[in-house]
């Protein structure tokens with residue numbers, strides 16, 4: 001009788017397995033180093049990588065492709081150096097699998113008996129990009145390649161031939177851990193299974209200041225949304241923390257990989273709610289090897305403008321509604337303030353006068369067929385006709401020629417029909433009378449006074465609000481771009497400014513970021529700050545990804561739609577977290593932006609962010625008020641309930657105590673989320689505990705997450721926020737591990 005050997009201690013197994021994986025990872029890095037040397041020698045065209053084989057690498061016969069691969073590898077090596085210490089390694093996964101042939105997609109019960117004991121086994125390593133050895137054998141397969149999909153799709157119910165899925169955890173190029181998932185009913189004797197599974201390990205780790213990629217632990221249902229075809233409209237919905245954002249970002253990386261020519265050349269635009277959000281997610285795509293995506297917050301959609309300020313909720317609601325279009329229409333088509341109301345000039349020796357109603361009629365007719373900034377020639381022609389019609393002396397042709405050459409008419413045209421910048425037009429509404437005149441019947445006087453005041457505020461502080469940007473874009477579309485047309489240039493710089501700038505310098509004005517020297521010197525003037533830089537035509541994109549889509553106003557949908565007339569879309573949102581109230585109108589504007597494209601929908605129902613106890617608290621807050629909220633299933637219990645404390649008279653002391661207690665128990669980030677009424681008082685806490693603490697307003701937390709949060713006065717948050725309890729729901733779902741609620 002034989003006795004089986006004593007089991008090897010777990011730590012020995014782990015050490016051995018890590019060493020084996022390290023040997024492979026070392027080979028990969030050695031190959032990368034060689035490739036980057038080669039890449040230094042090769043002139044490259046990074047765009048040229050189009051066709052891929054099963055492993056995601058370039059085909060053998062594509063010699064140029066080999067160079068492209070080298071270039072990518074070289075770039076990846078450079079990027080890698082730029083990634084910070086949390087970089088988790090180029091090679092993050094390994095599959096041990098058997099070839100099930102036609103049974104690949106079959107569910108487990110339909111597979112041959114003991115399929116996992118098939119001696120013909122294959123090992124595939126999965127990484128952030130594909131790398132081959134000198135014999136062109138794949139050492140690592142790009143996670144986006146078809147051959148890597150089993151890494152994300154395999155489950156014990158449908159194993160896709162995978163016996164063991166292993167996640168390698170690394171610190172830079174050093175493997176520090178392995179986590180295995182067994183997909184077969186049992187492991188063959190030579191395959192060790194170790195670790196508690198990679199997902200839970202990832203979810204319990206502390207969060208940094210920025211979102212990380214989840215490439216090693218993408219779940220099957222997430223993978224389906226990531227790899228869905230690029231065309232049409234892909235909607236991803238789900239409750240808080242269900243990975244909508246992170247999935248959408250991986251989808252962007254996938255699209256760039258699978259249809260690189262189309263999406264890299266055409267451009268991919270990612271839109272998020274705020275600059276805090278774009279700063280939070282900006283590392284995800286570069287860590288996946290993609291840095292060609294344009295990230296913009298709603299205040300930064302127009303290339304040369306940047307707005308972070310927000311209006312009072314009631315004013316933002318007016319500026320976001322479709323009603324405001326009528327106001328903009330009227331002001332854009334109306335008289336320019338200070339422009340002459342009638343025409344008086346000597347032409348060909350005759351004194352000619354045209355009254356205001358004639359000029360108004362001409363303007364209306366021109367604007368029916370032209371955008372204002374392109375209408376000067378047509379307006380001058382109609383003016384000449386009108387002048388001839390009233391005076392009729394001599395030959396018509398002679399008169400029209402004289403009119404065309406008249407310097408007096410030149411001067412008049414300059415004053416009557418200058419090129420106008422959309423921002424100037426918006427600022428005209430700062431004059432209450434102008435607002436009342438154009439807004440009658442559209443808004444109440446009280447509403448118009450609110451809009452007028454907000455424009456005067458902009459002039460006081462020299463910055464636009466986020467809602468203004470969509471209005472400027474709307475006006476820009478109506479007016480047409482200010483063109484480089486001699487004197488017409490001064491749509492928005494006074495002629496004195498331009499006199500200060502040498503002609504040469506002035507001609508370079510076209511670049512979006514360049515401005516004349518004089519204007520730059522005067523940039524401290526609030527009005528100049530508002531009008532700085534030239535607004536060009538909107539950039540168009542091949543794919544637009546909108547996150548927190550439930551918050552876009554109708555006017556913002558129109559603004560984004562202008563950038564995606566021929567685009568496909570990925571749209572991510574959760575209605576229960578909305579801070580925009582008129583959902584019906586917003587959905588209509590959204591549908592207009594999408595056009596008639598086919599749509600597909602993915603729903604995420606697992607909350608990966610919040611500890612279950614924290615999410616339960618948030619759920620109990622929202623459900624009584626929003627019974628149809630999309631409630632996900634939080635998978636990770638900690639046994640620690642959110643702590644509810646009393647907020648006494650000394651707001652700062654009470655909040656500081658809550659922060660200190662959290663800092664003692666949690667690593668990573670802590671957010672103090674406060675309504676505006678306490679913001680100044682709590683400002684001293686910002687940056688506390690070695691920069692781990694941030695003091696932030698409720699709306700700015702959209703899309704973000706922290707290890708712990710202190711929620712200050714939830715009732716005041718509900719009162720102040722435009723979305724009321726929905727915004728409180730956002731706030732209560734930001735903490736991954738701990739939450740303290742301070743109630744008055």
Ligand SMILES: Nc1ncnc2c1ncn2[C@@H]1O[C@H](COP(=O)(O)OP(=O)(O)OP(=O)(O)O)[C@@H](O)[C@H]1O
Pocket residue numbers: 199202203212213214217218219222238239240241242243244245246247574577608609702703704705733
């Ligand atoms: N498969 C996964 N593996 C590891 N972490 C994951 C996975 N899926 C999601 N997460 C993590 O869950 C957290 C929430 O993800 P994300 O911010 O994308 O959710 P969301 O649905 O956009 O949330 P919200 O609507 O509340 O803003 C993030 O920390 C993300 O990294």
